Amino acid sequence: MTTVTPSPLLEARGLTKRYGDTLALDTLNLSVGAGEVYCLLGANGAGKSTTINCFLDFVRPDAGSAMIGGTVAAQDPIGTKRRLAYIPETVMLYSNLSALENLEYFATLATGGRPVRAELAQHLRTAGLTDTQLDQRVGGFSKGMRQKVGIAIALAKGADVLLLDEPTSGLDPKASNEFHRLLGLMRDRGAAVLMATHDLFRAKESGTRIGIMKAGRKVAELRADEIGHADLEQLYLTHMHD
Amino acid sequence: MLRTIASKEYRELLRDGRFRWAGGIVAGLLLVAGLAGFIAWREQAAQRDAAQATMQATWFNQPPKNPHSAAHYGLWAFKPQMPLAFVDRGVDPYAGTASWLEAHRMNEFRFRPAMDATAAQRFGEWTAAGVLQQLIPLLIILLGFSAFAGERERGTLRQLASLGVPTATLLRGKALGVTAALAVLCVPAAVIGAALVTMSSGASGLLRLGALSTVYLAYFGVILTVVLVVSAYFGVILTVVLVVSAQARSARAALVTLLALWAANGLLVPRVAADVAQAAFPTPTAREFQAQVQRALATGIDGHSPRGARADALRDSVLRTNGVSSVDSLPFNYDGFAMQRGEEHANEVYAHYFAQLWDRFGQQDRAQLVGTVVAPVIAVRFLSMGIAGTDFGQHRAFAEQAEAYRQEFNRVMNHEIRDQARADESFSYQADSTLWRSIPAFTYEAPSLGHALATHTVSLTALGAWLVLAALLVRRERRIEVA
Numbered sequence: 181m182t183t184v185t186p187s188p189l190l191e192a193r194g195l196t197k198r199y200g201d202t203l204a205l206d207t208l209n210l211s212v213g214a215g216e217v218y219c220l221l222g223a224n225g226a227g228k229s230t231t232i233n234c235f236l237d238f239v240r241p242d243a244g245s246a247m248i249g250g251t252v253a254a255q256d257p258i259g260t261k262r263r264l265a266y267i268p269e270t271v272m273l274y275s276n277l278s279a280l281e282n283l284e285y286f287a288t289l290a291t292g293g294r295p296v297r298a299e300l301a302q303h304l305r306t307a308g309l310t311d312t313q314l315d316q317r318v319g320g321f322s323k324g325m326r327q328k329v330g331i332a333i334a335l336a337k338g339a340d341v342l343l344l345d346e347p348t349s350g351l352d353p354k355a356s357n358e359f360h361r362l363l364g365l366m367r368d369r370g371a372a373v374l375m376a377t378h379d380l381f382r383a384k385e386s387g388t389r390i391g392i393m394k395a396g397r398k399v400a401e402l403r404a405d406e407i408g409h410a411d412l413e414q415l416y417l418t419h420m421h422d
Numbered sequence: 423m424l425r426t427i428a429s430k431e432y433r434e435l436l437r438d439g440r441f442r443w444a445g446g447i448v449a450g451l452l453l454v455a456g457l458a459g460f461i462a463w464r465e466q467a468a469q470r471d472a473a474q475a476t477m478q479a480t481w482f483n484q485p486p487k488n489p490h491s492a493a494h495y496g497l498w499a500f501k502p503q504m505p506l507a508f509v510d511r512g513v514d515p516y517a518g519t520a521s522w523l524e525a526h527r528m529n530e531f532r533f534r535p536a537m538d539a540t541a542a543q544r545f546g547e548w549t550a551a552g553v554l555q556q557l558i559p560l561l562i563i564l565l566g567f568s569a570f571a572g573e574r575e576r577g578t579l580r581q582l583a584s585l586g587v588p589t590a591t592l593l594r595g596k597a598l599g600v601t602a603a604l605a606v607l608c609v610p611a612a613v614i615g616a617a618l619v620t621m622s623s624g625a626s627g628l629l630r631l632g633a634l635s636t637v638y639l640a641y642f643g644v645i646l647t648v649v650l651v652v653s654a655y656f657g658v659i660l661t662v663v664l665v666v667s668a669q670a671r672s673a674r675a676a677l678v679t680l681l682a683l684w685a686a687n688g689l690l691v692p693r694v695a696a697d698v699a700q701a702a703f704p705t706p707t708a709r710e711f712q713a714q715v716q717r718a719l720a721t722g723i724d725g726h727s728p729r730g731a732r733a734d735a736l737r738d739s740v741l742r743t744n745g746v747s748s749v750d751s752l753p754f755n756y757d758g759f760a761m762q763r764g765e766e767h768a769n770e771v772y773a774h775y776f777a778q779l780w781d782r783f784g785q786q787d788r789a790q791l792v793g794t795v796v797a798p799v800i801a802v803r804f805l806s807m808g809i810a811g812t813d814f815g816q817h818r819a820f821a822e823q824a825e826a827y828r829q830e831f832n833r834v835m836n837h838e839i840r841d842q843a844r845a846d847e848s849f850s851y852q853a854d855s856t857l858w859r860s861i862p863a864f865t866y867e868a869p870s871l872g873h874a875l876a877t878h879t880v881s882l883t884a885l886g887a888w889l890v891l892a893a894l895l896v897r898r899e900r901r902i903e904v905a
Contacts, residue, residue, distance in 0.1 A: 272580065286582075
């Protein structure tokens with residue numbers, strides 16, 4: 181009996197990017213299927229963010245391709261972005277607008293339609309904001325609250341691809357735990373998630389697969405359920421010290 | 423999508439203190455400049471109407487006197503206050519709006535407000551046109567410089583760019599948002615301005631000239647043209663602001679670049695263009711000009727027809743034609759005839775030298791327009807003055823009509839002596855009010871809007887070219903750096 185592997189929603193093929201003399205990405209290959217959370221670990225400058233930026237077409241690779249749903253991002257940036265949601269280290273919002281107004285704005289632009297306000301409010305609640313926070317201007321929001329609005333944007337967009345660039349960096353443990361609960365929710369809905377992180381614990385807990393990057397290269401890839409916390413840490417440190 | 427972006431920009435701007443303060447100040451200045459201009463305009467219109475009426479009554483009520491004395495007594499031609507002159511006074515303060523029409527000479531215009539200006543006024547007089555051409559662009563810069571650069575710094579551009587919104591759509595949406603915020607200031611100003619124009623058109627008595635609907639239609643055309651020209655200008659400025667904001671590395675860099683462009687557009691290039699035009703096409707000083715004219719009056723335009731010889735030749739020719747040996751034997755008064763011939767010679771001289779001078783001013787205007795390649799405000803200034811009826815072309819049209827009137831009224835006076843006075847009473851013959859009343863009051867036929875615009879095709883073309891360039895810039899802006 182043969183197993184049919186569904187085509188990955190996210191795929192990097194020979195992705196290479198150079199900034200001057202620095203090789204930021206060196207023929208990177210990876211793929212993330214539906215319902216998978218792929219965690220990219222690595223030190224600063226390892227190429228994690230550059231990888232995500234290539235999928236977002238914020239950065240054009242020198243060689244290789246970043247594909248979303250089989251489409252090369254650089255060739256159809258508008259079309260590929262319609263399928264994804266992006267949550268950076270700190271979700272930046274319009275401080276003069278309320279959480280609901282921000283979500284309404286981003287969701288309208290993301291979907292091209294006119295989202296129902298009640299549904300948007302529900303997405304914000306699902307993401308963990310209280311009713312009083314919905315109409316508050318986000319200028320006074322903490323980082324954790326902003327990340328929740330980011331999740332709500334992803335929910336409202338109905339994205340099947342999530343690109344997360346160190347989304348829990350700087351969050352307190354409770355907020356981080358809450359964020360990963362929501363990430364699990366997205367994964368269970370069938371989203372393909374690529375997350376760059378420094379958090380080995382969360383990578384092991386939330387990830388399906390883990391890739392370790394160093395100097396633009398993927399030096400290791402493993403299934404999260406096949407390795408313990410201590411072994412992961414040991415493996416990571418070994419690669420970092422090589 | 424466009425509407426969503428525009429609506430959010432608009433909402434943010436309205437909530438932004440910068441807009442409230444800067445917009446409030448500019449709107450206040452626009453209102454004050456417009457109202458002050460209108461009040462001054464109304465006073466001047468009333469003074470002009472009163473002076474016109476007094477002058478006309480004085481002319482009609484002259485006691486019996488010699489027509490040549492009456493010609494020296496003279497008349498005044500007052501340029502009517504154009505309805506939009508309160509918005510843009512154009513060259514009027516410098517060129518003058520009143521001319522004394524007398525025998526033998528074409529006078530320069532008098533009572534130029536610039537002659538009475540204080541030192542402070544030499545820095546520029548604030549008019550509604552000045553606010554529209556200088557301060558609103560500054561406001562557009564303040565509203566738009568951070569449209570992209572600020573979002574990039576705050577990180578929201580990254581979030582926005584991840585959504586798959588085409589760059590051109592983003593740019594157009596932001597432009598619409600800023601436009602809507604500007605409209606909050608400009609639409610009430612335009613409505614007040616239109617009301618004032620309508621009031622001013624009534625005050626000048628033009629309403630009496632034709633059917634109300636025709637006049638209002640004509641003014642609707644004028645107002646619409648102003649709105650279109652100003653909108654096109656603001657559109658160009660806004661596009662440049664947004665494109666610079668999209669390209670700049672930081673909001674501060676965008677602001678500094680745009681302020682430099684604003685200073686170049688509004689202050690530096692127009693000044694340099696005027697100086698270069700003056701240097702390229704110099705005009706004589708008033709003293710030099712008068713000396714040239716006096717020389718030509720004495721010796722002819724060619725410099726070889728001295729006054730005495732001309733007079734002798736004329737007398738000999740008239741005597742020969744009429745077959746008499748003395749001017750006293752002519753069937754008409756020779757002095758009246760000779761004075762008219764003298765007038766016609768002087769008319770030729772004045773026409774020649776004033777045409778030269780005015781052509782030179784025209785060349786200077788055209789030379790200044792070269793500056794519109796880098797400063798669209800120059801084209802807008804010329805168009806604004808043209809629409810307001812205060813440009814140099816319309817000053818020249820008024821001067822030429824006033825001169826034609828002067829020549830005709832002198833011809834009537836001279837012919838009265840030629841035909842009515844005996845040979846020995848050339849300067850003692852007296853005419854009465856029948857003659858004075860035969861001179862119709864001077865009326866100025868202002869060029870139509872179409873004609874006024876036709877004289878500014880270069881400015882219209884330049885503004886159109888800037889609009890095309892703006893559209894191309896928007897189309898070209900396909901990819902915006904998010905970090």
